[in-house]
């Protein structure tokens with residue numbers, strides 16, 4: 060079926076041979092709304108039939124059987140497909156006598172096929188291209204200062220103005236690793252678009268889904284009331300706001316404190332982990348050393364101290380009065396509630 064009417068079947072080719080720890084694949088197995096099984100099993104109404112090819116989740120024994128759909132897609136014999144990259148893209152122009160990252164071998168020469176070889180062939184043919192996790196989106200930990208591979212995110216490699224065969228920009232779903240349902244929700248939107256049932260997913264200028272990354276960690280944090288009352292944790296065993304012990308939440312785009320991690324539970328600062336800004340294009344260099352208070356956090360937490368200390372004291376007084384039952388709740392032989400039996404118009 061042509062895309063004007065929507066596709067009935069879509070292949071998902073997922074390569075995790077970018078510079079990565081495979082943590083995004085592992086993370087996505089924890090998704091529940093929907094789960095990857097729901098999508099592959101056809102349980103989500105309105106989606107095309109999905110054929111998933113992912114190293115960790117493959118029923119094959121690997122080798123050529125696993126590589127077959129990737130080879131077919133590279134030669135234009137398998138379509139339509141969504142290409143998912145996990146991990147950052149090394150710079151093979153500076154690989155010396157070797158290579159940085161490969162995926163299978165050339166059938167004739169037996170030489171390793173680099174990740175970049177696959178990207179050059181698969182990305183232009185892909186109906187949509189999705190970067191799973193911060194490494195694929197922006198380079199991540201492997202791309203930090205001092206790295207030897209010159210690695211980068213997918214948009215740095217393909218170009219920020221890249222358009223897929225389906226006319227879509229790269230879809231970045233950052234996170235280290237990606238939050239399971241952030242990825243699945245985005246994938247479902249892209250699949251619904253492929254089915255002709257939805258418009259393209261709205262992205263911000265860093266190519267992130269707007270509805271997932273439009274708010275800051277701080278705006279969704281369980282501890283934000285402690286911040287407002289200038290009540291700051293001095294160590295990691297405290298339930299109070301962690302800005303003084305290294306939380307970057309006020310300036311980081313991420314929905315994890317709202318969404319939780321698995322089944323709505325978890326969410327970095329909510330459960331005691333400082334936000335180290337793992338979804339951000341400048342991660343990790345701009346946010347290190349991780350356990351020092353952010354410079355802006357020092358300023359804002361100092362400015363809020365007089366207001367917060369005063370308002371916390373006032374709320375303490377009001378809280379004490381609010382914790383007292385009304386004086387007419389008693390067992391004496393007289394009614395003191397103010398009840399008036401005479402009806403007046």
Ligand code: SF4
Pocket residue numbers: 276277278280281282283284286299300301302306307308309328334
């Ligand atoms: S712990 Fe972090 S995100 Fe939460 S209120 Fe404090 S600074 Fe904001």
Ligand code: SF4
Pocket residue numbers: 234235276311312313314315316326327328333334335336337338339
């Ligand atoms: S809250 Fe911070 S550390 Fe946690 S996933 Fe979001 S950006 Fe990463």
